[in-house]
Amino acid sequence: MSSTPLTRSEAKDLTRRRLIRAALAILDTEGEAGLTTVKVAKAAGIAQSSFYVHFKDKQDLLRVLGDEGGDRLRRSMREARRRAREAPDVTEHQRDTFRIPLEAICRHPELLRILHRARHDPSSSMHEFAKEASLAYRDHHAADLAALGYTADNERDRRRLEMIAEGINAATNALALGHLEGRYPDLEEAVDVLVSLSKGALRMLKSSSAAARPPVTGGTMPGDG
Amino acid sequence: MSSTPLTRSEAKDLTRRRLIRAALAILDTEGEAGLTTVKVAKAAGIAQSSFYVHFKDKQDLLRVLGDEGGDRLRRSMREARRRAREAPDVTEHQRDTFRIPLEAICRHPELLRILHRARHDPSSSMHEFAKEASLAYRDHHAADLAALGYTADNERDRRRLEMIAEGINAATNALALGHLEGRYPDLEEAVDVLVSLSKGALRMLKSSSAAARPPVTGGTMPGDG
DNA sequence: AATTTCACCGATAGTACTATCGGTGAGGGA
């Protein structure tokens, strides 16, 4: 292994990374109430006072965490859309639409847990950010569902599509967390459930907005913007 | 209005009630981090030190809050089952199954918000309690879904039913909170969405476990234990 | 080589909260 031929700024950046990583771990295991500069600095191996070399204050750390989480979320959403487009057929595309977010959550569960918590905690420093992220994700998912065969062409249907997206989204998170808690060992079963939920919802939309059609499985699939 | 001909224990109980009410309001608006004995006592109109006349410590208050919330939840679930059984037909029974929880949440949104937050916050004093309540509610909902026409007779289907229940449950909470946040003004639309989601899920179960049958709307309905 | 920069340190002032203590006065039993 290489020794430590680090420039000063490299070393500083490393420490900063350690602080962020430590903060995420503490947020995940102890919640926002358990996140103190003492713990973060100790976990990163520096003095508490040195925390302030890297962040203006605790609030600043949380803001940075939010920003980084947002970036990761956006990248993850782009990646998901790209991968889903590569699916060999409609059925697999449909499953990918649910499998990819589930896998993403399982790769970095702490991010979902933290965001999810902040989303519902008005005292959280990341509350507003989490609400926006949640809405953005709902709209992303609504677009995904639209790509699976439904296009909303009036306000009522658009709102229903949003509701369905938000509902399925909540279900996705719940099943992912259940999987992580060990209750649902097989992720493919979760995909099954989510596909079946969305099928029911899309069926409602189709039959209410246009001529009734047979189940989505065989339909054509409009591209996505 | 009557003056104050209260016995001592009546007056004490009144103060205790005021403390609990104040605590719930603060939990709802500021989260668990914002709940301090100073604020609770002040909001209830007594000195901070007098808080300890009513509760052993802060933890004790949260425990009591959890217990009361649990009681209310259980009563609410019993009530919901009773009311749903009175529905004139299957379709209305189905809608009631979703409408009743939605209405219950909207009557006391702070309870759901608090529970929901605690459910995902490991630092919360009510974390374990909230997890248990969440599981209990999932099982209640699974029983409801079973009553709507599906009976799981093997382990795999039982697990799927649980997953569906947990997913729909999460969707119900999400839509209720969305309604409270003003995004979905019409609660009946939320009922529509939840019914359609559950229809898709139940269709999957039926076709995978037994002979395929036409949509649930016309099926027979086993009673509930 | 001399000098400057700066990441990190220990110490500490300041703040917010929890929980305890002795005191007080009105309720309520004798």
Place this chain on the structure above:
DNA sequence: TCCCTCACCGATAGTACTATCGGTGAAATT
């Protein structure tokens, strides 16, 4: 009426955390 009980009070010790300060030594610059 006398006296005890106890819900409530103000004061305060103790604890945990945030954020600032001056000092230090090695890296970087000159």
